[in-house]
Every structure is written in structure tokens, then in C-alpha cells.
Amino acid sequence: MEQGLKEAMEATNPNPSSSAAAELLNGVNAKALLDSVDAFLFDCDGVIWKGDKLIDGIPETLEMLRSKGKKLVFVTNNSTKSRIQYANKFRTLGLSVSQDEIFSSSFAAAMYLKVNQFPPQKKVYVIGGEGIVQELQHAGFTAFGGPEDGEKRAQWKSNCLFEHDKDVGAVVVGLDPDINYYKLQYGTLCIRENPGCLFIATNRDSVGHMTDLQEWPGAGCMVGAICGSTEREPIVVGKPSTFMMDFLLQKFNLSTCRMCMVGDRLDTDILFGQNAGCKTLLVLSGVTTKSILDDPSNQPDYYTNKVSDLLSLI
């Protein structure tokens, strides 16, 4: 079934890259955009919130979109939380968003293994946060590593043999605040020595808004480390890979040309929307400044300061 959907999706998008200059959102094109799409896909960090702070006007804007019958979906590359943990974060910020509306890269990693019929007797080693471990376990897989290996140390001694589980058939790598040599060594040995072991990256974002004030190294840092030690390239399941789009399409029974991807990053969000054949709206409330946007490569269809401009313009 996923294969059919994938083909249908690709058929809607013969030429995903866009070179026309982005249009600043105004009263006219904002209304036309709303009329032309049935679903809005939102990135979270830099779009809905920054760190733990909601961006101005979000609750009212989401309410307006729901009142007009638009489907809302939240697609985030941040893998540190599971969908259950994300639904809690939305609730804490005063937003009513259900688990089914959330597509995180931690969930995508679990779904990638499910779709590809990962053998149930095999195990998954995690370099990353609790969200990845939870999603893998929720999908029925045996996952270990992650936060529980945060304090472990490799013994640098002569004649020391670092033992690893030969049943590990996949290593999933995401943002890991507790990265250490032990985890890097464990994941490296599995990928280099267990025949057929998969190397899956939740995403490759170089940096992200770990706090309100600063960008800190993202999953691209840990993924780069494992690329360096294994001389392998990962399977990426988060944006800009369109892997998650299969699930969205299946769930909401929509055409990608009737969707709009809203994000703050050209290299993940906007590229993800374009790769899938969606309309794209860049908001300047996150990592991308207007001067970056002036570079003519990879232009979104529209841009505006923040999501709530949709509310004030309509």
C-alpha cells in the first residue's frame, strides 16, 4: 500500500524544485492559499514555539484554520520526544493537539522499521533521546541504549574487548544531549560488524533551538560522528526525506498539491514540502532571516514573518 501511495505522490510532483522568487504573503495571496489547500503541515521549533515559549498568535491562528475545516498536522525533526510526550508539550502550552496529528522523526524511525518488516527477533541500538526508545518500544521493537547509556564509559585498556550484541540489526541515531564515546563505539561496532545492520538517522539538522536564545548542535552532529567512524551514509527518515509523507497521505486521504508545508528552514521544511509536491510557506520566526532568503536557490512559494500573519491578513 505504501508503495502505491509513494508512486501517486511522485506522480503529482514531476518537478519538485522551485526557482521563482518567494512571494511575500498579503491579503490576496493568503486568501488564495487558504482556498487552495485542505491541510497545513507545520514544523514546530521556530514556527509554533521557540524552546518552551509559544510564538505570538499561534492559538488563535490554529483555531481559525480548524474553524475553516483545515486539517492540521505537526511534522517535527526533533526526535528527543515521543508523540505522547509531544502531545503533552502542546497541552502544557495551551494547545489542543492530538497524538495522531503529530509526526515526529522518532515516530518515523519506528515506522521505517515496521514498513520494512524489520525482524522482531532483532534489536535496535539507539544513540539519541528517550523519544526514540519509546516510539520503537511502542511499535513492538526491542530497543536499548539512549539515555540509559549516558553514564557508561568505554575501558581504554590494552587487551580490552568491547562486547556488543550481535542481534542488533539497526542503529537509530538522533539528537543526543548525553552523547559519549561508549555510545559511539557501540553503534559503530554494530554497523561495522553485524552483517546487514541498518544505519538510520532521524534527521541531519546541523543545529536547532535547544533554548530560546541560541542554536545548539542538532542530530546532524551525532549522525556525522557515526558517518565518520563507519564510512557509511544513513537512511534519513525525517525532513527533507519524504518518508513520513506516505503516512500523512494514507491517514488523511489528501493530494499533496492540496497541502501547504509551513516551516522556518529552507533545507529541511521547505525542501520536504517541495520534494512532496506541496505548497510551501516560510516563516521568519525561526532560523531563516530575510537575507538568507534573498539567495535565489530553493525558494518557497510564500514567506511571512510568523504563522499568525495568516490570521491578520484574512
Place this chain on the structure above:
Amino acid sequence: MEQGLKEAMEATNPNPSSSAAAELLNGVNAKALLDSVDAFLFDCDGVIWKGDKLIDGIPETLEMLRSKGKKLVFVTNNSTKSRIQYANKFRTLGLSVSQDEIFSSSFAAAMYLKVNQFPPQKKVYVIGGEGIVQELQHAGFTAFGGPEDGEKRAQWKSNCLFEHDKDVGAVVVGLDPDINYYKLQYGTLCIRENPGCLFIATNRDSVGHMTDLQEWPGAGCMVGAICGSTEREPIVVGKPSTFMMDFLLQKFNLSTCRMCMVGDRLDTDILFGQNAGCKTLLVLSGVTTKSILDDPSNQPDYYTNKVSDLLSLI
């Protein structure tokens, strides 16, 4: 002066890559090799020792080469030790090697900054071992980070600002057994936010013999992490970069065609020798097996099981 030497070196080597199949060392070509070179450049791990164990026949072979008037140089990508610490390791293993005969990638990082007139008021942040910090300080630079940041933790809190020193003008990355998020964040901020900050890699070996029994992630792992978070490529000073060759040439006043590089790695040692225009001898006592050598790309001039075959063949 370095520039002149570099040009001279390049002139001796119009076509560095070799495609002819490697010759197995025998009594005839071993003697011809000895007669045709004035200096032997040795890699250490997998050539002289494995972990903390000397490879069979090394003392006698080095003794024989010295007795025939050959210069001996030890060129290692392992940056965890300084040259002083390496000289101690040689002594502990019963080998008499002076500090001046040792060219480690930690020393190369310090020399790179010196040759490129790194401003003395600027500082260097180190992701790596004590060897790098010592070599930088020995060369007169202000270096920090490294082992002393091994237990530090970044605070993942809302409104947290991670402060970094704006005077850091270079980040040197090597093998780091105590890698953590704090160091990755510190190095990333310096490279991304301090104008003109250099990103120097001691080397990019994917794995190395950290113990006698197993290969563990090498500096390529930490370098890959910083590439992932900064979206920058490093200046590499270790093998296969020929940066260290300038110093060798200056010191020993030799022509590169009268040198033989002896190593266990095709992608660093043999390539380094070829890039510089040296003769090359691969030993199978380290990471490269005969079956890997059967791949016709990047062939050394000669191969043999171990360094001491030179002694038994002559």
C-alpha cells in the same frame, strides 16, 4: 621557505597515484629498496606496535636500518599523545627514539598554526586528548578544552545562554575518548560564531587500534560530528595530507623520491607516501588484509607481512 619546499616536493611528483599491482617484498627487491632510499618513514599503530604491544622483530630491524645509515622517522596520526609522551612510549617498549624523530598529528596541528602565523592573542579550543593541548602550549599558544572539559555538561534549560570565548580563533579536533555534548557545543559555537575561526582536524581516521584486539572509532568520528554541526569541512594536518612532509624535508634535507613510507593503511599511510612522491611499503600487521589489497585501486609499491621481513630478507 615552506612554500619553496612545497613546490619542490610537488615537482618531484607529477603523478602521485599508482595503479601497478604491489610487489611482494623478496630478497631481491628488498635489497634494491634499501639501496634506493635514505630514509624510512614509519607509521606506528599496526606497524611498530599494536596497542601497547611491540610487533615482533622491530628492535632488531630498526637497529639494522640505523646501522646502514638510514634516517628513521615516525609519522603517526594518533593525536592523543605529544611528541614527549611518544618518546616515553618508545622508551617503555625498549626502543631508543628521540623526540625529533617523531611527527605526530598533535604536533602537526601546532605547526600548522605556527606556519600560518596564528595571532598570539587568539586562543585555541581543543576537542581531543592531552597530546594536542601539550603541543599547542609547547608552541606558545593558549589552548584549553580537551581533557579538562571531559566532565562538563551543557545546561538544557529554557533561556540558557551557553557562553563561549570570542577570542577563540581555531578549534582543533582529534580523537577524544571523553567526547561530550559540552565540547561539541563549545567547538560548534566558536566555528559558527567567531569570525574567521579555523576548523583544524588532526586526522580523519575512521577507526584505529585503541586496544590490541579491536578497532574503535578514531578522530574521523569527532571530526564528522563537527562537520555535521557546522556544515564546514576541516583543514586536515595529519596523513594523508602532506603538511608534515614540509617539516621532514626541511629537517633532513632529503628528496622525497629517496624516502620510503611504511604503513598499514592504504587510505592514510600509503596515500600520504604517494601524495608526497615517496616509495611505499604496506605491512599486513595492522588493519589491511591481503584481500583488501587485491582491490586494484591505490596500490603501494611493495607489501609484506611485517616490518621485520626487511631484516630476514636482506
